Amino acid sequence: xxxxxxxxxxxxxxxxxxxxGLGLPVxxxxxxxxxxxxxxxxxGGVPDGLARVxxxxxxxxxxxxxxxxxxxxLHAGLLGRDWLPVSIALVASxxxxxxxxxxVMAWLAPPPRADEAAPPEARG
Amino acid sequence: MRGVADIWTYLSASPLIxxxxxxxxxxxxxxxxxxxxxxxxxxxxxxxxxxxxxMLTMTGTAYRTYFDGAQFVxxxxxxxxxxxAVPLYRHFETVRRSAGAILVSLVTGSLTASxxxxxxxxxxxxxxxxxxxxxxKSATAPVAMGITEQLGGLPSLTAVLVITTGILGAMIGPPxxxxxxxxxxxxxxxxxxxxxxxxxxxxxxxxxEVAGAFSxxxxxxxxxxxxxxxxxxxxxLFAA
Numbered sequence: 048x049x050x051x052x053x054x055x056x057x058x059x060x061x062x063x064x065x066x067x068g069l070g071l072p073v074x075x076x077x078x079x080x081x082x083x084x085x086x087x088x089x090x091g092g093v094p095d096g097l098a099r100v101x102x103x104x105x106x107x108x109x110x111x112x113x114x115x116x117x118x119x120x121l122h123a124g125l126l127g128r129d130w131l132p133v134s135i136a137l138v139a140s141x142x143x144x145x146x147x148x149x150x151v152m153a154w155l156a157p158p159p160r161a162d163e164a165a166p167p168e169a170r171g
Numbered sequence: 172m173r174g175v176a177d178i179w180t181y182l183s184a185s186p187l188i189x190x191x192x193x194x195x196x197x198x199x200x201x202x203x204x205x206x207x208x209x210x211x212x213x214x215x216x217x218x219x220x221x222x223x224x225x226m227l228t229m230t231g232t233a234y235r236t237y238f239d240g241a242q243f244v245x246x247x248x249x250x251x252x253x254x255x256a257v258p259l260y261r262h263f264e265t266v267r268r269s270a271g272a273i274l275v276s277l278v279t280g281s282l283t284a285s286x287x288x289x290x291x292x293x294x295x296x297x298x299x300x301x302x303x304x305x306x307x308k309s310a311t312a313p314v315a316m317g318i319t320e321q322l323g324g325l326p327s328l329t330a331v332l333v334i335t336t337g338i339l340g341a342m343i344g345p346p347x348x349x350x351x352x353x354x355x356x357x358x359x360x361x362x363x364x365x366x367x368x369x370x371x372x373x374x375x376x377x378x379x380e381v382a383g384a385f386s387x388x389x390x391x392x393x394x395x396x397x398x399x400x401x402x403x404x405x406x407x408l409f410a411a
Contacts, residue, residue, distance in 0.1 A: 156358065
């Protein structure tokens, strides 16, 4: 487990170095994800230990956003007088972006295979 | 024997109390979410954040003090982002089959996110400072803050808008997409990740691993698309 945790940290570290060194417009961890992905392609599979560590980290991904969320709510005052137009814009834009992206994807993507179809909770 | 005040003074100086508070608030959040049968209004992140903000306000605790404990949770965000490579690899064949569709939908989503947010806020009379800070709100926080800085907005305001967009997308996404009869896990994941980056991805993973893989991919690609397209368009449209 420590080996695969070290591997994940190393990918992040390499990603940080790469983005800062080359001035890439993505965050270090996203570059690290690309590096680990490339490693998996070369290796040709996901080792069991890595699967356990990765699934463990991702199972509670939502929890990891809580500290940043707290910081943000304490700074909500930055919106000032603009809070109403900006709030309406955020909600409307979220709805439009979700609908536009999903509609184009559902229209253009090749027909789904069994495992790509609906998650149980999405069935009408 | 020490008084309660002494014990409080000792505890409040230790990171443990705020680390425990973070985990406990999230536990309460997930518990309420299950009890409410997955009502989007009881989004676990939203509930946890509200509980913690309430506690910090009541005890007069500064965010810096809270973060001394919460940083251990926050730190894992980086490694967890790297770990998204695993579901992406598992479903790479699916991703490759729809690569063209992914790129077109992603650029559509990225442009819709910025244009609709800025357009609507502008019509409603928001200040130029707010408009600048609003434009990259669907990109993941570090990228969005970098873009805002480059355009001349307020990065800390962008952080507020990015996280709010994340929570909104995680709440609205699944019921809205079901209402629109979009059942394809690839389309659901891609839309949620493009709109609401990591917080959306955390929600998409709960739907299915395919949705999670597409959402994680969309988060990474939209960071790239927003960083490249937005400054380019901004200068073309407004700085001529």
